Every structure is written in C-alpha cells, then in structure tokens.
Amino acid sequence: MQSENGFYGQYGGSYIPEILYSSQQQILHAFEEAKNDPEFLAELNKQWQQFSGRPTPLTFCANLTEHFGGAQIYLKREDLNHSGAHKMNNVIGQGLLVKRMGKKRVIAETGAGQHGIATALVAARLGLECTIYMGAKDIERQYPNVFWMKQLGATVVPVTTGAQTLRDALDEALRDWSSSHEESHYLIGTSCGCAPFPEMVAYFQSVIGNEVREQSVAQFGQFPDRLYACVGGGSNACGLFLPFLDDKDVEMVGVEAGGKGLELGEHSIRLSHNLGQPGIAQGFATMFLQDDAGQLQETHSIAAGLDYVGVSPIIAHLAEIGRIKMTYAMDDDVIAACTLLLKKEGIIPALESSHALAGAFKDAPNLPKDSKIVINLSGRGDKDIFNVAKAVQDETFPQFLTDYLASYPTNHADHKEQNA
Amino acid sequence: MSQLADFIHQKRQQKPILSMTHVVYGYPSVEESLSWMERLMQEGVDFIEVQFPFSDPVADGPSIVAACHKALEQKLDVETCLSQLGKLAKNFPDSRIVLMSYLNPMYRFGLDKLAKRAAEENILGLILPDLPIEQAATYQAACKANGIDPVWLVTPATPKDRLAMLAGQASGFLYCVARSGVTGHSVHEGKSKVNVLDDYLAEIKTHASAPMGVGFGLRHREQIEQLTGKADIAILGSALLDAYNNGGQDQGIKLIKDLFH
Numbered sequence: 001m002q003s004e005n006g007f008y009g010q011y012g013g014s015y016i017p018e019i020l021y022s023s024q025q026q027i028l029h030a031f032e033e034a035k036n037d038p039e040f041l042a043e044l045n046k047q048w049q050q051f052s053g054r055p056t057p058l059t060f061c062a063n064l065t066e067h068f069g070g071a072q073i074y075l076k077r078e079d080l081n082h083s084g085a086h087k088m089n090n091v092i093g094q095g096l097l098v099k100r101m102g103k104k105r106v107i108a109e110t111g112a113g114q115h116g117i118a119t120a121l122v123a124a125r126l127g128l129e130c131t132i133y134m135g136a137k138d139i140e141r142q143y144p145n146v147f148w149m150k151q152l153g154a155t156v157v158p159v160t161t162g163a164q165t166l167r168d169a170l171d172e173a174l175r176d177w178s179s180s181h182e183e184s185h186y187l188i189g190t191s192c193g194c195a196p197f198p199e200m201v202a203y204f205q206s207v208i209g210n211e212v213r214e215q216s217v218a219q220f221g222q223f224p225d226r227l228y229a230c231v232g233g234g235s236n237a238c239g240l241f242l243p244f245l246d247d248k249d250v251e252m253v254g255v256e257a258g259g260k261g262l263e264l265g266e267h268s269i270r271l272s273h274n275l276g277q278p279g280i281a282q283g284f285a286t287m288f289l290q291d292d293a294g295q296l297q298e299t300h301s302i303a304a305g306l307d308y309v310g311v312s313p314i315i316a317h318l319a320e321i322g323r324i325k326m327t328y329a330m331d332d333d334v335i336a337a338c339t340l341l342l343k344k345e346g347i348i349p350a351l352e353s354s355h356a357l358a359g360a361f362k363d364a365p366n367l368p369k370d371s372k373i374v375i376n377l378s379g380r381g382d383k384d385i386f387n388v389a390k391a392v393q394d395e396t397f398p399q400f401l402t403d404y405l406a407s408y409p410t411n412h413a414d415h416k417e418q419n420a
Numbered sequence: 421m422s423q424l425a426d427f428i429h430q431k432r433q434q435k436p437i438l439s440m441t442h443v444v445y446g447y448p449s450v451e452e453s454l455s456w457m458e459r460l461m462q463e464g465v466d467f468i469e470v471q472f473p474f475s476d477p478v479a480d481g482p483s484i485v486a487a488c489h490k491a492l493e494q495k496l497d498v499e500t501c502l503s504q505l506g507k508l509a510k511n512f513p514d515s516r517i518v519l520m521s522y523l524n525p526m527y528r529f530g531l532d533k534l535a536k537r538a539a540e541e542n543i544l545g546l547i548l549p550d551l552p553i554e555q556a557a558t559y560q561a562a563c564k565a566n567g568i569d570p571v572w573l574v575t576p577a578t579p580k581d582r583l584a585m586l587a588g589q590a591s592g593f594l595y596c597v598a599r600s601g602v603t604g605h606s607v608h609e610g611k612s613k614v615n616v617l618d619d620y621l622a623e624i625k626t627h628a629s630a631p632m633g634v635g636f637g638l639r640h641r642e643q644i645e646q647l648t649g650k651a652d653i654a655i656l657g658s659a660l661l662d663a664y665n666n667g668g669q670d671q672g673i674k675l676i677k678d679l680f681h
Contacts, residue, residue: 013555014552015523015550015551015552015555016478016550016552017478017479017549017550017573018549018552018572018573018574018575018578018586018597019479019575019577019597019600019601020577021552021575021577021578021579021582022577022578022579023577025579161482161485161486161489162475162476162485162489167476171476171477171478171485174478175478175479175480175481175601175602175606175608176607176608178478178479178600178601178602178608179600179601179602179608180600180608181577181600182577182600277528279524279527279528280523280524280527280550281474281476281522281523281524281550282476282478283478283550288524290524290528292528293495293496293497293498293525293528293529294474294524294525294526294527294528294529295474295475295492295524295525296475296476296524297475
C-alpha cells in the first residue's frame with residue numbers, strides 16, 4: 001500500500017532523532033530503486049524460493065470445516081517457511097537491500113526471538129555482522145531462541161531498561177542505530193517504525209497475499225470471502241490483506257491479543273474497544289497503549305510475538321476507515337484453538353497464529369457453507385513447546401525437565417558466556 | 421528578536437561561554453529535582469534544560485534513561501511541572517529554564533497549550549528531539565504566537581543543505597549535537613574527532629544567525645575550552661547526572677565549577 005509521504009491517514013510518518021535523518025533517507029531511496037529493479041526482484045524471488053521454500057501451500061481443512069459446519073476453512077501455510085514463520089519474507093528482502101546499500105552490519109530487535117532468529121539466519125547467509133537486542137525478561141522466557149541466535153553467530157544483547165521486553169529492545173536498537181548508522185542497517189521485524197519501514201515490510205510480506213490470490217482461484221475458482229490474520233506489529237496481516245485491498249468483496253478480520261483481561265497491562269488490544277489512543281513514539285504515529293499522560297504502558301499476551309504496545313500504522317488506518325474489522329482472542333480461547341488444530345488437522349500452530357484461528361473459529365459456524373475463508377497460519381508452534389505444555393498442564397513435562405537438568409554437564413560454565 | 425536569543429546575547433557580553441545544565445524533572449523525586457534546579461541557579465548556571473520524562477526516550481543514553489524510568493515510578497503531570505518551573509524561575513532573573521521532552525507526552529498535553537503555558541511561565545525554549553521540522557508547522561506557529569522558540573537540533577550526520585535549512589530557521593538557539601549516538605557515556609557512542617567538530621561548528625556558523633549550543637558527550641574541561649569562541653552555550657547533561665548520582669548536589673556543583681570556572 002502506497003503511503004502519502006510516509007503517512008496512512010493520520011498514522012505513520014517519520015519521527016526520529018535528527019541524527020538518523022540521513023540513514024532514513026538512504027533507506028527510503030534504496031527501497032524505491034530496488035523495488036523497481038527487475039534484477040533485485042529476480043534475486044528476491046530466487047531467495048524466497050531457494051532459501052525459504054516459497055511458495056507456501058494453501059491447505060484445505062476438511063475436518064475443521066466439517067466440525068464447525070459453516071465456512072470452508074483454508075490455511076495459508078507461512079509456518080512452512082524456513083525458520084518456521086512469515087518473518088523470513090521480510091528479512092530476506094531487507095537483507096538483500098543491506099547488501100545493495102553496501103552496509104556490513106544489521107541490528108534487530110526481537111520479542112519472542114522469531115525475528116531475531118530470522119535475522120541471524122539471513123545475516124549468516126549474507127555474511128553480515130548481526131546484533132540482536134532482546135529484553136532481559138524475554139531472554140529468560142525464550143532462551144532456546146537466544147541459543148540458536150548465538151549459534152548462528154549473532155551477538156545477543158540483553159536490554160535491562162524499563163520493563164525489559166520488546167518495547168525496550170526496540171528503543172535500544174534505535175539507540176545503537178543512532179551511533180552506528182554509517183555502517184549498520186536497522187532491520188525492523190514488523191511493519192512499524194519510521195517511514196519507509198511500514199511500507200517496506202508490508203511490501204516484502206505481500207508475497208503472502210499475492211500467492212493466495214493465485215492459489216485461491218486455482219484451488220476453488222474465486223477469491224476468498226474472508227481473510228483472518230493475527231495482529232501484533234501487523235506484518236503478517238499486512239502481507240495477507242494488502243494484495244486484496246481493492247477487492248471490495250473480500251472481508252478482512254484482524255485478531256489482537258486479549259490476553260488475560262481488558263485491564264491495562266493484561267492485554268495487547270490497541271485497535272478495538274477504544275483501548276489504544278493515538279500517539280507518536282518509537283519513530284511513528286499510531287495507536288498506542290498508553291496512560292492519559294502519554295506514557296507507554298505494559299502489555300500482555302500468551303504469545304510473545306503479539307505483545308507490542310503499538311501497531312502498524314497501515315493496519316491502524318485500515319481499521320479506522322473500516323476496511324479491516326478488528327477483534328481479539330483471549331489466552332484461553334487461543335490455547336483451545338491451537339489444540340483443536342492439532343487434533344483435527346495435524347498441524348502445530350504458533351500461539352500468535354492461534355489468535356487468528358480463534359477469531360476465525362468463532363465466526364466459522366455462522367458463515368454460509370459455500371463461503372471460503374483463509375486464515376494466515378503465520379508460524380509453526382514448535383517454539384511454544386514450554387508454554388503450551390504448561391497451558392495444557394502436561395504431567396510428564398516437569399519430570400522431563402528435571403531429568404534433563406540432572407544429566408546436563410555443568411563443568412563448562414566459562415564457555416557459556418562466549419557469545420553473550 | 422527572540423527573547424531567548426536576546427537573553428543569550430546579553431549574557432555573552434559578560435561570559436565567553438554560557439552553561440546549560442540538564443535536570444530530569446521528578447528524579448529522584450519531584451521535590452528533590454526542584455531543589456537541585458534551585459541550587460544550580462543559586463550557583464549561577466545560565467540555563468537549566470529540564471527534561472520532562474517519557475517512557476521511551478530513544479535519543480538518550482543509559483544515565484538519563486534510568487533517571488526517566490525512576491522518575492516515572494510516580495505519576496508526573498506536565499501542567500504541574502510547568503507551574504513549578506515558572507514559580508522557581510521567578511526568583512532567578514539571571515537564569516532561564518528551557519523544557520525538553522519527547523513528542524508523545526507533549527502531544528497528549530497539546531502542543532498549542534504547551535506553547536501558551538510555557539510562555540506564561542517564562543520558559544522561552546522547547547526542545548523535542550523526535551519532532552522533525554517537516555512535521556512541525558503548527559508547533560512552530562504556536563511557539564511564534566506565544567513568543568517562545570522551538571529549538572532545532574543539527575548533527576554531524578545532517579546533510580549540508582538540510583543543515584543550512586535548519587540553521588536558517590533556528591531562533592532562540594540552535595542545538596548542535598557534537599557526535600553521533602545518544603546522550604552520555606554508553607556503548608552507543610559515535611566517534612568524534614576534534615578537528616571534525618571545529619569544522620562542523622564553523623560550517624553551522626556560516627548559516628546560523630541564532631546562537632549555538634553544543635551538547636552530547638561533554639564531560640571534560642578541555643572540551644568546554646575547545647568550544648569557547650565557537651559556540652555560545654555548552655550543554656551538560658549525562659556527565660552532570662553521573663556526578664549527581666555519585667555524590668549528590670555537591671559533586672554536581674563541583675563538576676560545574678571544574679568545567680566552567
């Protein structure tokens with residue numbers, strides 16, 4: 001979706017410290033040139049295919065469709081990307097842009113670690129130095145991802161300011177970029193931040209919706225009646241929705257994280273029920289969860305990838321004008337949706353994507369039997385093994401952890417911090 | 421002419437370089453931060469740059485970030501802050517207070533209201549590092565209508581034509597960031613070379629009719645000496661906060677005396 005000077009309605013823009021002006025302009029121009037360069041696009045498509053395994057399938061779910069007795073349910077299988085999530089589409093695109101700009105280092109923020117891993121994978125492949133900022137609390141909660149980032153050669157920096165989560169990691173990545181802008185690129189993981197990041201990330205993610213356009217016509221002879229995607233930062237939703245923006249009959253539903261409840265601090269709902277307010281922070285204008293004095297607030301979701309205080313300005317705008325309908329799913333509904341997909345279709349969804357499932361499952365029984373819905377399965381759930389085990393109260397898991405710990409060699413303590 | 425620039429020109433008749441010292445409002449408590457400002461003005465600093473805290477201060481380094489987060493453990497209010505600053509400033513006619521914050525808390529307060537209330541409290545300059553001049557038309561108009569100045573920042577990475585534009589629009593004073601990176605000592609510190617800084621300041625001077633303030637990374641007497649004759653104001657932020665954290669107000673005052681006397 002084309003912005004107007006970086007703005008989507010009242011959202012977006014570029015509100016960054018003056019020191020970053022030149023680097024921001026450089027990205028703006030490099031992206032404009034690259035997306036009009038057939039050679040760049042050919043390389044992008046080649047890497048998407050050969051490194052990430054695109055195109056990803058559109059999978060019909062016969063059992064779920066029968067279970068709900070309403071709409072015919074299809075899943076867009078972004079979980080089958082290399083790295084297990086749609087994040088790969090964007091990091092491949094920006095990684096190639098970094099090479100094109102001649103920069104040698106990438107900086108990224110990560111919450112759950114999915115974008116951190118995707119960035120580390122691409123940095124390794126493209127021979128780029130890689131620094132990942134991650135909240136110290138997220139590092140504790142998501143250590144397996146940190147482990148892989150380090151194994152891939154990335155430097156993972158724990159962020160100990162503020163709430164020590166994604167928002168703080170993003171602030172710290174911006175601070176790094178302020179000092180390292182000459183040789184470093186800030187590889188933002190979602191369609192947020194200063195212009196042109198929202199537009200650029202949405203552009204690279206639009207491969208999702210573009211494939212669905214072809215696949216839906218090929219598989220069932222029409223465009224889908226309705227699309228569902230979870231909305232954290234908003235990149236997988238932008239990717240699925242934007243290519244259908246002009247197809248007025250295609251309805252779009254974005255599902256935010258309802259978390260544990262609607263009190264401030266318990267959820268990540270920015271766009272429905274007047275819970276978020278317009279604000280300008282972290283480089284752009286959007287709807288933020290904030291108090292009446294304009295201080296940004298804590299968020300919660302069972303899915304760390306949805307736990308962000310702001311949201312893509314593109315999604316904020318499309319929700320405001322009514323093109324996208326916004327809803328939310330509570331933590332409990334999300335676990336139920338995840339479990340149902342496992343049992344009925346043999347697919348392990350990420351907890352982020354399970355929000356989209358939960359939103360769609362609520363509507364499916366009430367939709368006509370000949371209607372077709374496509375749910376973006378943005379990532380696979382292997383990473384959520386600890387959280388899901390806890391949520392379903394698996395009895396054997398604690399014993400497994402105890403046994404594993406008992407057999408873990410601890411005499412190499414001084415090697416542990418090597419890449420920290 | 422701008423009231424702020426006027427004040428700077430008058431003061432510069434007596435001093436080769438003016439001091440601007442930074443204080444985080446509400447750190448470690450509202451009362452203590454006001455007492456610290458009072459002490460600084462008693463000691464004769466020319467300016468205080470008061471930072472109204474924001475949860476996500478992306479242009480600041482670890483010292484100021486930590487102070488802002490600590491300050492935000494209590495509920496802070498822009499209106500109360502402005503009234504308190506105004507009351508304090510009345511007793512010190514030889515010093516001025518300028519207000520620095522990030523856009524979001526000021527945007528929530530209302531930029532028009534901010535300009536009006538700041539002017540009423542004799543706060544003659546406002547610094548918002550994440551508001552680019554391109555998006556600032558209404559803010560500029562509000563400042564102008566109330567006779568106060570929006571303070572713009574230029575940096576060593578600012579392209580020459582943009583630097584000329586910013587310097588040309590500057591009123592009150594122009595905030596010249598001395599190096600890349602964020603405020604204070606941190607891992608995110610850009611390299612700055614002495615001769616490069618001289619060239620940079622000389623370049624700015626060719627475009628700026630407004631006075632020039634220099635900040636970011638100042639903590640040694642030699643740095644202040646180097647600026648004398650090339651800039652009007654030396655801005656002391658994180659170094660002062662670090663001294664204050666180490667030894668309270670007395671240590672802070674000692675640093676100011678070491679640097680400026």
